[in-house]
Amino acid sequence: MLRRGEQPAKRLETFPNHHPGRDYVITLRTEEFTCVCPVTGQPDFARLIIQYIPDRKIVESKSLKLYLWSFRNQGIFHEHAANTVLDKLVKILAPRWCKVTADFAARGGISITVEAEHGKRNG
Amino acid sequence: MLRRGEQPAKRLETFPNHHPGRDYVITLRTEEFTCVCPVTGQPDFARLIIQYIPDRKIVESKSLKLYLWSFRNQGIFHEHAANTVLDKLVKILAPRWCKVTADFAARGGISITVEAEHGKRNG
Amino acid sequence: MLRRGEQPAKRLETFPNHHPGRDYVITLRTEEFTCVCPVTGQPDFARLIIQYIPDRKIVESKSLKLYLWSFRNQGIFHEHAANTVLDKLVKILAPRWCKVTADFAARGGISITVEAEHGKRNG
Amino acid sequence: MLRRGEQPAKRLETFPNHHPGRDYVITLRTEEFTCVCPVTGQPDFARLIIQYIPDRKIVESKSLKLYLWSFRNQGIFHEHAANTVLDKLVKILAPRWCKVTADFAARGGISITVEAEHGKRNG
């Protein structure tokens, strides 16, 4: 949760993984991702699920919240949002595996889910 | 849905009720209401339910979408958000009855729902 | 189900109520109501629920299906669709009580439900 | 459950109510009611719910099963099935209150529920 003065930010912080000898899966899930349609400027809403097997770093959850908040007034297509978050996590965490799922609410009666993956979960 | 150039707005538009001789209930529901905490500045998310018995006017749904969008970057307490939306609808529609329910997502493990009503549904 | 040659129709058929001495409730429900937005021309979809206490007549269900089908390419506002179906049933059946609920799928993130009633269920 | 040789039957058996000094509600529920459409001859399927406040008699559940089985190959309209079962129970049990709900599976996309009641639950 935020203290007064905290701001949305594109920077993710990490802390060391204490169990690097074991492949284990961390899943972060929020119902509260929102961004803006780059064509119409209207708000979009998604459930976002981030899953990864850490190598040496674990993402710090408060910085993740500020990072996801940074999309609030940003124009981005559904298909790119999931890939952008994945690219960021791969760059910061260098995880053994990572998958981002963005499940957007329906527009015009059609909903869009995008699932992007880096590496293989079993391998 | 928005056309390019549409903007969030505090103004609600109406059209005439073609069945004023009958008390009937209109329910508008969205999972996509978001505003900002006036203390911490962080985003809040709610399911919003608007119910009313129209008298002479019905709220136009696109203007309602723009009106709800106008809260996106506005700081407002949970308890006041429902009352503010209700006050607005009562002023614009002069409905025979109106109820607004705002069901906010949990913060610190506690969720808050606010239900505010104008007039009586039966009578 | 339709035989070849059946067509959507605005005419409802009835058969006599064999239990007029008792107030009982008949509920007809479909997930397959569709009409067209009178402004944009685009399709709308609704769950429709019809409830009534018959007096001397019961609506024949195949004719009801053809009647609901007749809205498929008709332009009509959400708020009027429920009232129009209610008016029709009241005229044809002269029921002791009747209620029509039309629960339309979301457009622009907002769904609309309209509940219109004729008479009182207990009285 | 049936022993070999048991048959569907229109006769209901009862046993005495041991608690006639108290109004209490018995609910019998089955997902396995089936009868035949009197027009087309095709099978219909319903969930059937029987509720009553006994006076001096309680319906014996095995005889109820045989009674409901007796509709299996009988042609009857949805609206009449519920009323017929209610009439039978009222005649046999003389209950303080009784309600029969028959919730038929959809035909042509429309499902029909019939709720018939004898007496008042609170009175």
Added chain:
Amino acid sequence: MLRRGEQPAKRLETFPNHHPGRDYVITLRTEEFTCVCPVTGQPDFARLIIQYIPDRKIVESKSLKLYLWSFRNQGIFHEHAANTVLDKLVKILAPRWCKVTADFAARGGISITVEAEHGKRNG
């Protein structure tokens, strides 16, 4: 959502995939697919799910809505509807993998789901 003057159309539009170096899955889902039975002329209703791994093109969602709308008054068998949509997407997008699932509402107590796939998801 549609602007005045938009029409159902058989033409799908695309935009370039910005992440062609990664296999990722896009899922489009609607509860609002309707077409007409080619034998009886009556309306059919389905949930339609489109999934694909894009190569160089992504389908533009508004054109998809207009394309699905184009089936509204078209006679087509359940088994062919899913294959026809799949064929169209394969032709327009040349995706690495594509699957179309059409889940039709029950007729005569029997529902039909058709799942057609082009290529292999893992390969």
Added chain:
Amino acid sequence: MLRRGEQPAKRLETFPNHHPGRDYVITLRTEEFTCVCPVTGQPDFARLIIQYIPDRKIVESKSLKLYLWSFRNQGIFHEHAANTVLDKLVKILAPRWCKVTADFAARGGISITVEAEHGKRNG
């Protein structure tokens, strides 16, 4: 939970109500009630719900568990089980209001729920 040597028992223990100045509702619920059919000797299973407004006494929950356990090998009709538990609680607790609901699993495709009440909840 039981200590070694604990036994099913027909005796209920109580402790004093510390808030007798306020009407409040206590609900006890178990999915684990089982008794035996007095006719066939076979096991029956029910969800049992006990609700009451205490006057001067509250039932001690471990003794309630032992009491409900005492029905495990006892032959009793569905209709009488709920009334028997209610009679016992009324005698021991002298509550301002009490209701017992026994919801028995289906036999021969028919399930039975019995709801017995002592006094009025609001009054």
Added chain:
Amino acid sequence: MLRRGEQPAKRLETFPNHHPGRDYVITLRTEEFTCVCPVTGQPDFARLIIQYIPDRKIVESKSLKLYLWSFRNQGIFHEHAANTVLDKLVKILAPRWCKVTADFAARGGISITVEAEHGKRNG
């Protein structure tokens, strides 16, 4: 749906598969399968799911409805019902793969599901 004069029948009709170049899966599902216990004569009820990959033929759904109806008064064990329907479909359709699942309602507190398969789905 049935026209007057239609009868249950053991004969299944087919129409040609227009997409024989593609392996795709058709699923037919009904909650309305009923037959009779060959030992006690009592009715049994099941959810029936038929899945297949067509080769040259597709089963015509109305004839399937009449075929399933033909079990209504036939004595057959749960374990044999699924296998009998599967054998019939394999004989008539010569499908690339076929699976029949029959999920029977509980008797004596035990439900039985039978899953029988012909060929391999992926192969």
Added chain:
Amino acid sequence: MLRRGEQPAKRLETFPNHHPGRDYVITLRTEEFTCVCPVTGQPDFARLIIQYIPDRKIVESKSLKLYLWSFRNQGIFHEHAANTVLDKLVKILAPRWCKVTADFAARGGISITVEAEHGKRNG
């Protein structure tokens, strides 16, 4: 959420109600209430629901979190927990109506829910 150095506390803070002219209902809900059994010392877990119609004061939600946290290592009977929270809120807020529901997880197969109310919701 807590800042470093925050502690569980028995003190509730309030802020003024800006809509005292209207009776409206605020519902606070948490799945994370835990206390300790006063007899065995073992942990108990409950869903806690607080509902009230404010008069001049609204409870500040962070202080409510600290207050509920203060029960974490406190021994208290299920029946008293709900009443104690209600007494506290009535004392601090002087609300027009207030209800506390504590829904404790099962022990020995029996769950306990306690609903305590101050004043009447309608009047």
Added chain:
Amino acid sequence: MLRRGEQPAKRLETFPNHHPGRDYVITLRTEEFTCVCPVTGQPDFARLIIQYIPDRKIVESKSLKLYLWSFRNQGIFHEHAANTVLDKLVKILAPRWCKVTADFAARGGISITVEAEHGKRNG
């Protein structure tokens, strides 16, 4: 269902498999398994699921009911109950594959599920 005089029994009866040329799966499921804790003597409750591919024999369901009833007053650990039922079925049926799942209700807030398997489902 039981006739008068039937008793719980450790003996399972079988009948011949009429489709030995096909590997198919039979699933038997009950929510009504109960036994006794060997340490405390208190009742335990489980959902029991039996799945097998028959070779030459199918278990007769009434004898299975009597067999499961035989655990009602028997002391047995959760971990051993599933294995004991599996051993019995393997011995009596010599199935191609068999799996028993026992899903016991929570004690002290912890539930236990045991899944024991004989042979491989595919092979």
Added chain:
Amino acid sequence: MLRRGEQPAKRLETFPNHHPGRDYVITLRTEEFTCVCPVTGQPDFARLIIQYIPDRKIVESKSLKLYLWSFRNQGIFHEHAANTVLDKLVKILAPRWCKVTADFAARGGISITVEAEHGKRNG
């Protein structure tokens, strides 16, 4: 359940596996795991699922309850909690396979699930 004087403890007790010749899976599940955030000191809540294939030892469930209780006032990160429980079980049981899943309630709108595994389930 606890007897007076029982305390949270880091020591797990075991009893011998009576079916070491068979690989079978034991699943222990609780909704009642709570620990403390090491940064803020505030309580965290999780659903904890422990699954293992025993070799020679089975964990005694009462000692497991006392062990999980021992985290109640211990500061530990979400990511480490699952690994710590897994390490402990592996050390005490030397299981053929073990997996621990900790599914923590949302903080700041983001929930975290950690799944840690020792060995392979099939192998």
